[in-house]
Amino acid sequence: MDYYALTPDVIIDAMMSIDLHVDSGLMALNSYENRVYRFKSEQEGAFVAKFYRPGRWSQAQIQEEHDFLFALAKGKVRVALPLVREQQSVFSFNGIWFAVWPAVAARQFETDNLDQLAALGEQLGRLHNVGEQFSLVARASQSVSDKLAVAREVLMTKAAIPAKLKDAFFTQLDALIARTCDLYVVNNTITLHGDCHASNILWQDGPYLLDFDDCAQGPAVQDMWLMLSGSRQEQLLQLDTLLDGYEQEREFDRRELALIEPLRAIRIINYMAWLTARWLDPAFPANFPWFNTPDYWQQQLGVLQEQLQQLNAPPLSLTSWG
Structure with a gap:
């Protein structure tokens, strides 16, 4: 699939492939290296989906990022953990790797505080x-x-x-x-x-x-x-x-x-x-x-x-x- 053709229909289909329903709020977030979208599921809450730029990271390299996050959470570091479906956190749709995180309800960090x-x-x-x-x-x-x-x-x-x-x-x-x-x-x-x-x-x-x-x-x-x-x-x-x-x-x-x-x-x-x-x-x-x-x-x-x-x-x- 063309990485630049991630239309709303394609994103919704990708989420449905892991049994996650997009009910409202599908919105592109500021990200240039990857494609990142926020949406809401009535059953499971708000999420952020990231579609990884093809050719930059392999599945193993993305999985290593996720494994580091799981290790950090065990070490009491405040990080958002990727969604796991059937013991997987790295998914593929039409040849593009993607992952999903629960959205964090928070405000921007203040560097002068x-x-x-x-x-x-x-x-x-x-x-x-x-x-x-x-x-x-x-x-x-x-x-x-x-x-x-x-x-x-x-x-x-x-x-x-x-x-x-x-x-x-x-x-x-x-x-x-x-x-x-x-x-x-x-x-x-x-x-x-x-x-x-x-x-x-x-x-x-x-x-x-x-x-x-x-x-x-x-x-x-x-x-x-x-x-x-x-x-x-x-x-x-x-x-x-x-x-x-x-x-x-x-x-x-x-x-x-x-x-x-x-x-x-x-x-x-x-x-x-x-x-x-x-x-x-x-x-x-x-x-x-x-x-x-x-x-x-x-x-x-x-x-x-x-x-x-x-x-x-x-x-x-x-x-x-x-």
């Missing part, structure tokens, strides 16, 4: 306690240098970078990649959420962690740094608050603070490459109209230059904080 940040830190500590014991086998790890080489190739071959900018852009990109690889030295990896930002967290008397689609092996700080924003002093306060909660559950290796700016560089590069690689998907030009224009690439050249400066600056440190 220190009480919520501390509670998130505690949940991340619990998550990482489980992640330390849970190995991802189906999702083979790839080195940062290999990932960034793939991203560079996508940008070189598919991005509409103006000819007059191309040499300067790739000179700066190569310098940033080289410096990032030099600085990204990881002493210990665990299984992580992998994409822990505010849009993947809800609040209902505590944080709920959602969307483990990008769960991966990595350093603990990878699940924290996206919560930091604003001035250096503001980031130190946010970090200190997160760690107050985190270290109620497990110790945090302060050496990992030096990985924050390399992780930011990795995200910047991969985000550009992701948008480039997905540009033929009709959802992307519609939702990112500012991308792939001459002005965008001029701005990104400045972003690369600024990030290289950040890599050469002293990393965040809590030794003189508080």
